[in-house]
């Protein structure tokens with residue numbers, strides 16, 4: 001199984017990626033949060049600079065509905081040495097969607113088709129696509145997938161929710177399995193894999209699909225030669241933020257200890273302090289992370305409140321050290 005880190009704006013930038021790589025190093029590909037400026041801004045450039053991403057396989061993500069802009073950004077990324085880019089067709093945020101970008105682009109499939117035609121004809125870099133399965137309901141998915149099938153994409157990453165779901169409801173496995181059955185592309189699954197249990201259930205679903213497909217083709221029960229999984233690429237986001245040891249656990253390793261988590265946290269803090277101007281910016285980033293980091297501490301509420309309130313790194317450190325010392329960290 002290949003594991004990818006999901007792009008998460010404000011969370012999985014190069015500071016997080018470097019700390020993760022140093023402490024855990026079990027991600028095959030890191031996808032950057034989206035770039036959406038035709039001329040990349042300072043923050044976007046900092047995130048993709050090769051010297052900020054050493055020793056990692058990184059794929060930058062682009063969010064746009066203008067082929068000309070996509071090609072300009074891809075060209076610039078090519079100049080930095082990247083060979084592959086990812087197109088964001090999943091962002092559900094209102095402002096993005098209103099402009100028919102991200103998941104909003106799925107509302108105008110003919111325009112999307114035309115856009116894909118242009119970028120696949122012109123882009124010198126390999127292109128993968130990260131998509132939702134529709135805007136309003138999964139009835140849109142069959143048509144969208146038929147469009148994706150026309151293009152030689154490196155990979156199709158599917159988060160099987162529709163835009164209207166945002167992050168609510170549960171991933172639509174039927175829509176994902178429809179793609180498994182009908183797509184010629186290499187597929188990657190994304191969505192709500194946050195524990196070993198979630199992973200097992202997902203693998204079982206894939207395994208059943210594989211058996212079914214084999215039975216239909218051959219009339220036999222199972223193929224003794226085939227021990228592989230039907231889908232062998234998995235992208236994880238929130239699960240890794242709540243439990244940075246998750247991928248280790250999925251690959252048979254012991255859960256990480258509280259001390260390992262603490263050391264990982266400290267490197268992220270140090271990373272932000274090194275590259276951000278002012279304590280406030282660093283604290284802003286750390287506060288966003290704690291929305292996820294706090295998940296498995298026994299009684300985190302009091303500390304999280306203090307973290308959210310503080311304006312000073314020295315005070316922040318004391319609160320975090322207290323939390324790590326006074327509370328247990330365990331998966332419920």
Ligand SMILES: Cc1cc2nc3c(=O)[nH]c(=O)nc-3n(C[C@H](O)[C@H](O)[C@H](O)COP(=O)(O)O)c2cc1C
Nearest residue numbers: 006007008009033034088159191192193236237238
């Ligand atoms: C705060 C936040 C920021 C995100 N930013 C991006 C982004 O920049 N690009 C993108 O394709 N998806 C983005 N996503 C979606 C994730 O990449 C992923 O598809 C989603 O969280 C589902 O996977 P998960 O259940 O493993 O977290 C974001 C999600 C969240 C919660």
